[in-house]
Amino acid sequence: MRKRTSEYAMGILMQAIMFCSALLCQACSSGKQEPIIPEETVKINKVLILGNSITFHGSKPDIGWTGNYGMAASSESHDYVHLLEGKIKTHNASAQFSIGNIAATFERVFWQADTSHFTTYRDFKPDLIILRIGENITDSLAVEKSLDKHVESLISYLKQNSSPRVCLVGSFWPNANINRIFEELCVKNKWDYVSLDGLYQNRQVNTAINNFANAGVGMHPSDQGMKEISERIWAKIQYLFLI
Template identity: 35%
Template sequence: MISNLQINGKAATSFEEAGIKIGPFTSDVRIEAPNGGETAPSTGKKILFLGNSITLHGPAESIGWTGNWGMAASTAEKDYVHLMLRALSEMPESGFSAPKFRVLNIADFERQYATFPIEEKLWETIDFKPDLLILAIGENVAELTTEESKAEFHTRLGTLLKAFQKDGAPTIVVRSSFWPSPTKDPILKQAAADVGAFFVDISALAGDEGNYARSERPIAHAGVAGHPGDRGMKAIADAIVDAIKKGRKP
């Protein structure tokens, strides 16, 4: 059930009122028209961000989080999604000036990757047919302690990514976990290689305390505080944009 929806930065009660359809798989969805409705002409290009709380998290009073953007940037403009969009718009060669974009939290896939019905739940997102897909997951996947779980995670990542290649040829970027994992990150890298995607290793960011939100401002909830802050978000955005710019693949 969708409980937290924004369209062009404004709360909405339904997709129908905007003529938009999307699968009911998450509580956090952000859909934007080019430049959030500003007057710059759209290139017609589309970007899809699939992630978890680092990508998008709605207000949660129980943990003291009041934002409706990537946790734990201080403002929406400072999360990695918006920093990336700004950077790409300033790169004429990227072709992504004033793109249409969607931002979705797919933590349910992370937690239930073995059984999550990808095409059933995400078919309308797949039908969005993005030109650029950013996959930023891994943190909520339980540690892979058996060869079977590693193989299953690898297989399901492949299924997820290939679903977007059936009727299109998007540029795909897969990043490693912000909280690095010696078991999950190599699988994310291999899954990227399997489909010809860019892989961005951000594991070094976790070793710098300055990249955490707790280093920038007092945050009572340890979980929120352990997310990337403004500096960490910028580092994530810079790493992904740099990979796109250089055309770096596994």
């Protein structure tokens, strides 16, 4: 008799525990505590892409370039910026873009750059910053002039009016120090890093050397090179849009 009573009491206790657990779960889902949304799920509506002539170059007929888009691409739709825009708009049709060539205002003079040149980009209030530079920086100078500190300063300035995610893209031309600096910055600041290693080595395919008489223009990415750049960037940042 005592055994049956004990078993009965234990059953009542277990039911009580289960009931209390159910009440606790209901309280947790009642809206009293908002769920924590991981940073990577914040919707990306404004994308800022800053670079050099690979990103955008105006017409310059004296060197054989008549486009107004990423240098050496056969058309605007074939440069990496517009290819990337297409991928992003597949997931966010209303995404806005701001594109800038900062070769003269930052890349070539990064150690003494004047931030007043970047006010428009800051005031765009980007949700994502993609910085795609390196070819106009002497690799040894990147170390000598502390490129890392100046890139951090640039990003800090651009982030004054928003809290964007950041993606640094390595050099298309071989620049080991620059790529190392970018990668280390990304680890330090929890940014995304995209390597372009190997693309320039296959110059017959990934550069436009066979399409332009001017060697400077021809050293830029061909349509295939632009496609490779866009795909590598997208592979790294697509998680931001798959929500």
